[in-house]
Amino acid sequence: MTEAYLYDHVRTPRGKGKPDGALHEITPVQLASQVLQEIRDRNGLDTRLVEDVILGCVVPVGEQGANIARIAALNADFAQTVPGVQINRYCGSGLEAVNFAAAKVRGGLADLVIGGGVESMSRIPMGADGGAWAMDPQVANKTYFVMQGISADLLATKHGLTREDCDAYAVESQRRAARAWAEGRFAKSVVPVRDIIGLPVLERDETVRGDTTMETLAGLKPAFAEMGAKAGFDSIALQRYPQLERIEHMHHAGNSSGIVDGASAVLVGSGAIGEQLGLAPRARIRAAVTIGSEPTIMLDGPAAATRLALRKAGMAVGDIDLFELNEAFSSVVLAFMAELAVPHERINVNGGAIAMGHPLGATGGMIIGTLLDEMERRNLATGLVSLCEAAGMASATIIERV
Numbered sequence: 001m002t003e004a005y006l007y008d009h010v011r012t013p014r015g016k017g018k019p020d021g022a023l024h025e026i027t028p029v030q031l032a033s034q035v036l037q038e039i040r041d042r043n044g045l046d047t048r049l050v051e052d053v054i055l056g057c058v059v060p061v062g063e064q065g066a067n068i069a070r071i072a073a074l075n076a077d078f079a080q081t082v083p084g085v086q087i088n089r090y091c092g093s094g095l096e097a098v099n100f101a102a103a104k105v106r107g108g109l110a111d112l113v114i115g116g117g118v119e120s121m122s123r124i125p126m127g128a129d130g131g132a133w134a135m136d137p138q139v140a141n142k143t144y145f146v147m148q149g150i151s152a153d154l155l156a157t158k159h160g161l162t163r164e165d166c167d168a169y170a171v172e173s174q175r176r177a178a179r180a181w182a183e184g185r186f187a188k189s190v191v192p193v194r195d196i197i198g199l200p201v202l203e204r205d206e207t208v209r210g211d212t213t214m215e216t217l218a219g220l221k222p223a224f225a226e227m228g229a230k231a232g233f234d235s236i237a238l239q240r241y242p243q244l245e246r247i248e249h250m251h252h253a254g255n256s257s258g259i260v261d262g263a264s265a266v267l268v269g270s271g272a273i274g275e276q277l278g279l280a281p282r283a284r285i286r287a288a289v290t291i292g293s294e295p296t297i298m299l300d301g302p303a304a305a306t307r308l309a310l311r312k313a314g315m316a317v318g319d320i321d322l323f324e325l326n327e328a329f330s331s332v333v334l335a336f337m338a339e340l341a342v343p344h345e346r347i348n349v350n351g352g353a354i355a356m357g358h359p360l361g362a363t364g365g366m367i368i369g370t371l372l373d374e375m376e377r378r379n380l381a382t383g384l385v386s387l388c389e390a391a392g393m394a395s396a397t398i399i400e401r402v
Contacts, residue, residue, distance in 0.1 A: 004102035005274060005281035006399065007267040009116075009369030010038045012193050014205045014357040017121030017259035022202040024122040024261070026193055028057075028064035031263035032072035032118040038191045039114060039265045040076070043279060047073075051110035053084040054100050056093025056117030056361035060086055061129045064120060072118070088361070089290065090390040091326060093117050094264055095364025099288040099397055101268040106285070111273040116265035116365035126259065126360065133391055144240040144296040146233040148390060149224035151298045152251045152329035154237050154244075158297070159335045163250040166330035167217040170255035170354045172344070173327060177351025178210025185350055185377065189369050205356040207258045222249035223256070240296040255330040260357025264365030283372055286382075286398040287313040293392040299332050301394025302386040303339045309384065309396040317342065320398070321380035324371040326363055326387040327352035336386075349374060363387065368397060375401055 012031060015023030023031070032055060040047055055069035070084030089096040094117030101115035132139050139145070146154075156166060180186060181204060192200040228234035234247050274281050287309045293301035302325055310316060317340050325333050325347060337347060350370060353363065364387055371383040386396040 001106050002108055002270050004105040004268055004285045005271060005402065006283045006372060007269055007274060007279045007281055008039060008043055009264070009266040009365070009372065010035050010189055010191050011264040011366045011369060012262045013190055013202045014207065014260040014262040014359055015202050016206045017261050019122060021122045021261060022206050023193055025195065026201065028118050028120040028123065029068060029072050029075055031120060031193065031261065032068060033076040034193060035116060035191065035263045035265040036072055036076040036078065036114065039267050043267060047078040047082055049112050049273065050078065050082045050114060052101070052104065052113045053082060054097040054113065054115045055084070055086055056089065056097045056364060057086050058088055058090055058093055058119060058360035059124050059126060059129045060088060062124050064118065064124050068118060089393065089395065091328060091358070091360055092290065092364055092387040092389040092393065092395040093361040094366065095368060095385060095387055095395050095397060096290065098266045098268060098365055098368055099395065102285040102288060105268055105270050112269040114265055115268055116263065117361035118263040119360040119362050120261045121259045121359060122261050144236050146237050146296055147224070147227060148298065149251060150228050150233040150237055150247070151296065152256070152331050153224055153247050153249045154241065154297050155299050155335055156250055156331035157244055157248045158241065159331065159338060161331055161334055165334060166250050166255045167214055169330040169334055170217060171212050171214055173348065173351045173354040174209050174212040176349060177208045177355035180350035181205070181208060185373065188373050207260060207357050208355050212254065217254040220252040220254050223252045225249035237296055251329050251331065255354060257328050257353035258357035260359045262359035262362045262366065264362045264369065266365050266369060281402050283399040283401045286400045288397040290393060290395040293394060295392030298390060298392045299328060299388040300335060301392060302336050302388050302396065305386055305394040305396035306340060306384060309398050313398050315398070320382050320384045322349065322371060322375055322383045323347040324367045324383065324385040326358065326367060327354040328358065328388055330354065332388055368399065372399060
């Protein structure tokens with residue numbers, strides 16, 4: 001089987017996903033176009049050699065609807081021969097785009113593919129695409145549908161986590177992200193977003209608050225308690241998990257992932273195309289998997305996905321030098337660390353989505369790049385990236401430096 005290598009990756013800074021956010025004026029297609037242009041220019045690519053552009057997008061409606069990957073490639077002045085496809089694996093879409101790119105290379109269907117993602121949450125609100133799971137009562141009742149924030153509190157309750165546990169994790173995420181920015185750890189991959197006349201509008205992640213403390217977070221009310229009671233979601237979750245007496249609500253804006261805008265692009269190719277273009281591979285995809293899990297709690301899949309990826313790679317948890325797990329909520333990472341005995345010193349070492357935000361379809365492409373950069377900085381060999389996904393799914397990918 002042909003090896004699939006990671007040659008390069010770029011991402012935008014993450015802008016606050018509100019009308020007063022720095023990236024609100026930038027359309028989704030412009031966000032995607034700019035990372036495609038950057039990956040082309042810094043590698044001197046003849047885009048006629050790019051055989052596909054695969055972009056994750058979780059809410060593909062309105063101006064980021066239809067097939068934003070193809071339109072962004074055209075807008076970025078790629079050769080018209082370059083196709084594009086948009087995919088939706090919920091929060092794992094950006095990583096799945098990279099995995100799909102790698103699968104095409106490993107299967108001999110392509111030599112050079114760009115994977116990544118885009119999401120403008122300030123312009124296209126989360127949930128704007130609807131969907132049968134939440135909107136069809138028969139489906140919702142059959143699957144014990146609850147909103148994801150309820151799932152986060154359910155997961156925390158099931159694992160015996162406390163509000164203090166979740167807040168302490170969030171404080172550390174902010175501290176690590178602020179330190180990473182101060183030390184220039186993202187300089188290799190973050191590219192400024194520019195406006196229509198080429199002026200930079202954002203050069204660093206907008207939501208990092210390194211001065212966050214337990215005291216500041218203590219003033220925030222649990223965000224999902226009222227929803228759980230008045231909309232009946234707590235009762236639904238307890239029907240599915242009758243072993244629990246009640247759901248302890250502990251997540252809020254400060255210990256949950258931020259709503260932000262952003263885009264990512266990852267250059268994936270065969271060894272032969274690298275030699276042809278004079279590009280040095282930085283890592284290879286050693287294993288990539290996606291699993292389904294129980295959809296009410298929905299956020300506990302990364303541990304199972306990690307076990308499957310490790311089994312396919314013939315590895316154990318101890319063989320992985322660094323982990324990146326999307327910080328959808330504090331409980332997601334805390335439960336993962338407890339279940340797999342992963343020490344905090346080896347996971348999300350530069351902070352995560354609680355500090356920097358989670359631009360849905362773009363995040364997976366961002367954090368696989370963050371992982372690779374940090375592996376190189378520390379001269380480590382192996383890393384694993386994973387994301388939980390709505391409706392009870394999770395993806396995991398193992399990369400190995402070459």
